[in-house]
Amino acid sequence: MKIASLKKGYIVQYKTIVICRKIILGVIFMKYELPVLPYAYDALEPHNDEQTLKLHHDAHHKSYVDGLNNAISKLAEARETGDFGLIKHWERELAFHGSGHVLHTLFWNNMSPNGGGNPTGKIASQIEKDFGSFEAFKKHFTSVAATVEGSGWGVLAWNPHGNKLEIMAAEKHQDLTIWGAVPLLVCDVWEHAYYLKYQNKRPAWIEAWWNLVNWEDVNNRLAK
Numbered sequence: 001m002k003i004a005s006l007k008k009g010y011i012v013q014y015k016t017i018v019i020c021r022k023i024i025l026g027v028i029f030m031k032y033e034l035p036v037l038p039y040a041y042d043a044l045e046p047h048n049d050e051q052t053l054k055l056h057h058d059a060h061h062k063s064y065v066d067g068l069n070n071a072i073s074k075l076a077e078a079r080e081t082g083d084f085g086l087i088k089h090w091e092r093e094l095a096f097h098g099s100g101h102v103l104h105t106l107f108w109n110n111m112s113p114n115g116g117g118n119p120t121g122k123i124a125s126q127i128e129k130d131f132g133s134f135e136a137f138k139k140h141f142t143s144v145a146a147t148v149e150g151s152g153w154g155v156l157a158w159n160p161h162g163n164k165l166e167i168m169a170a171e172k173h174q175d176l177t178i179w180g181a182v183p184l185l186v187c188d189v190w191e192h193a194y195y196l197k198y199q200n201k202r203p204a205w206i207e208a209w210w211n212l213v214n215w216e217d218v219n220n221r222l223a224k
């Protein structure tokens, strides 16, 4: 009886610690918030109706924000406990919800009740330079957006490597990346990067790679 209640006490104590840690991790890492729409729900009528916009923002976008915060706290928990057993799952969740959050935030701001028409300014001349004309660009973008398989996005992006605009089809929206996140440090884990020396031992390559990281370069990229 005594042992049983002692055991029970320990379990309660353990559960309290777990809950406290979850709350602390939650407070530290729950940092993404659903942005307020830059216009009223009915402001984009008739092109984007009020009911669709409200549901899209309040339910769909919110679920991305909640999912992103949850993934972040689960990843923090994994670092805390050293248990990375579900790392693939939570990284997928991070990419899925993180990309959803970034793209929807962009999407709301990309639209305006006073929008439409032809572009002006720098984007107009850049579109002309990279696509020939606005008409050609519009046809290209429209056909890309129309043919994305399943769910996804048509994306106009600036590619700083070629200093040019690119049109991309994003199937789903994550593919393990978060749009707009700028890579600072990358480790190539394709087999061609390590197979001659490490064969199938990818973890050994990653372990060795840590000895090569140029933190000065990483710092410089972060500062940009």
Ligand code: MN3
Residues within 6 Å of the ligand: 056, 060, 104
């Ligand atoms: Mn959506």
